[in-house]
Amino acid sequence: MTRKRRRKIMKSEYRHLTLAVLSVILCLSNVSAEDLILVHEAWMLEAPTNARVIAGYMTIENKSSRSRRLIGVSGQDFERIEIHQTEMQGDIMRMVPMEELEIPAGSAVSLEPGSYHLMLISPRSVPKEGEAVNLELQFDSGYTMHIKLIVRAVHRGKTMKHFH
Numbered sequence: 001m002t003r004k005r006r007r008k009i010m011k012s013e014y015r016h017l018t019l020a021v022l023s024v025i026l027c028l029s030n031v032s033a034e035d036l037i038l039v040h041e042a043w044m045l046e047a048p049t050n051a052r053v054i055a056g057y058m059t060i061e062n063k064s065s066r067s068r069r070l071i072g073v074s075g076q077d078f079e080r081i082e083i084h085q086t087e088m089q090g091d092i093m094r095m096v097p098m099e100e101l102e103i104p105a106g107s108a109v110s111l112e113p114g115s116y117h118l119m120l121i122s123p124r125s126v127p128k129e130g131e132a133v134n135l136e137l138q139f140d141s142g143y144t145m146h147i148k149l150i151v152r153a154v155h156r157g158k159t160m161k162h163f164h
Contacts (some may be wrong), residue, residue, distance in 0.1 A: 036064040037103070037145060039137070044120065044149045046129045054126070056081075056118035056135070056149050060101075061108040070101040072138035079122035081135065086114050095119065100140070129153040 042058035062068050073081040083098045101116060103109050111117045120133075127133055132148040139145070 037062055037068060037139065037143065039145065039147050040108075042135075042147050042149045043152050044127075044133070046151050046153050047123075047126050049126050051126055052122060054120040054123060055113070056120050057111045057113065058147070058149070059108050059110045060103050060137075062103040062105060065105050067105050068103045069140040070103065070137055071099070071140050073118055073135055074138070075120070075133060075135040077124050077127070077133045078120045079124075082119045082121065083116070084119050085116050127151045 038061040040059040040061065042056070044054055044056045047054045060070065070083065073083065075081055083101050084095045085098055087094055087096050095117075097119075098116075101109065101111075109116065118135075129151050131151050133151075135147050135149060137145045137147060
């Protein structure tokens with residue numbers, strides 16, 4: 001084998017090795033970026049057995065340096081799940097569906113009564129206090145996060161606010 005031929009082969013091998021290393025780095029950077037989205041205090045109120053909709057709440061924290069958007073939510077226990085925002089329109093409080101919810105870089109967004117929330121529509125069964133339902137949060141980056149909403153009891157005898 002000539003010296004020229006050996007150099008050509010070595011250059012080709014270095015190119016392949018460089019591409020392989022870059023691929024690994026890109027894969028690892030995607031995984032670690034998704035670890036920067038956290039969910040805290042995911043919950044829902046216990047609902048009556050005949051409930052057609054239930055509201056879900058949580059705080060989504062984005063520790064990354066890029067804004068992220070929650071673009072969808074799904075769960076096997078519900079026909080569909082929508083992202084909503086509570087708005088005052090005149091003197092009437094309305095639940096307005098949203099296509100997506102932005103979570104700014106380095107910030108947290110709270111889904112809570114009277115604000116942003118999830119509408120869990122047509123439950124296949126209604127979970128009781130202490131049980132949990134599984135949901136999948138889909139983000140614009142392609143990342144899907146699996147979470148559990150814990151069911152909290154409605155405290156009877158206290159004045160109830162409208163929670164969805």
